[in-house]
Amino acid sequence: MTDEQLTDAQPGVGEVASDEAPARGIPNGVDVARALEAIFMVVDEPQSVVGLASAVGRPVKEVRAAIAELVADYDGNGAAGGPRRGFELREVGGGWRIYVRSELDDVVRDFVHTQNPSKLSQAALETLAVIAYKQPISRGAIASIRAVNVDSVVRTLLGRGLITEAFTDSETGAIHYETTDLLLVQLGINSLDELPKISPLLDDGSEGFDDVR
Template sequence: MTDFQLRAGLEAILVVAETPLNIITIAGALEVPINSVREELEALRAEYDQANNGAGRGFEIREVGGGFRLYVRSDHDWAVKQLVANENPAKLSQAALETLAVIAYRQPVARGQVSSIRGVNVDSVVRTLLSRGLITELYLDGDSGAAMFGTTDLLLEVLGINSLEELPLVSPYLPGQDDID
């Protein structure tokens, strides 16, 4: 396989990838050594970043959720927002966002615990988040039998982060934090 064929094949795979692909999957699909894929990914990243006299392309290769995928470069979000604004995207409600935040920061967490924190019943919201693939049932608690929930890799992908450790700290937004030196 020539360098051009490897590069073109890699680009083709990244264009059609719906989820981030790990390097082993890419290497297997192209039937080339992992090191060759790693080197070509880095070369493509550099090429995309240096295009247009260093301004970059409208997209970039990111490593997210343990894999690689093409993403819109943040400088060009405005173009995608204009496209999406003309469509009718299904957005999460405020209740769903709050419930998702509780699960993301407190996981593994039971539905009852989330309800207690939010002060409202979250059954329908949890079903919505499950159906959209943003959360999953991790296991059943041995003592209470309650389903314990956590976030999925899809949430990491949607947020554009590699791990939950990249979530912003909540503490600066808690009441009374201005008094702490």
């Protein structure tokens, strides 16, 4: 038996239960690849194959095949022979997520900057401050500090080019964020070391951000 056959015959920990479709999932007759595509359009974090299998109620092996189909489709190598898309389905940190193709990053960044000149909300400013002083930091850690859900705010900051994905934790799959050079330009400073000290503004400066930045 080959390694590939052995892998399919003996799924990893957490995959066994997913090989039997749970009660929830997509209706019979609905294309698995299209269902996954819909999920990828709304998620903010890379999604594991096991988690996706649970969401659509299909075996892990079938979901893997559907993902491969989407990858080929977006790359212009699908059965229908369509064009190469401006986005791709990429595996990052053990999960899958749709990303803009790297060669189009500048185009998207320029569009966002020119089409969205509005000021940041108070929530966005507060989240940006947490990232600036605590980077690299995960979305969960940001939410813990602010005690609110920060998903939409993080998307806004990413779209504005003020923060970027620094790395993905290999164990948890959590994306960690850091600020970009654009933030320095917008603030008119040369480095993060020029940010004002937080401690004097807190009731107890010893618990401020300054010592951990």
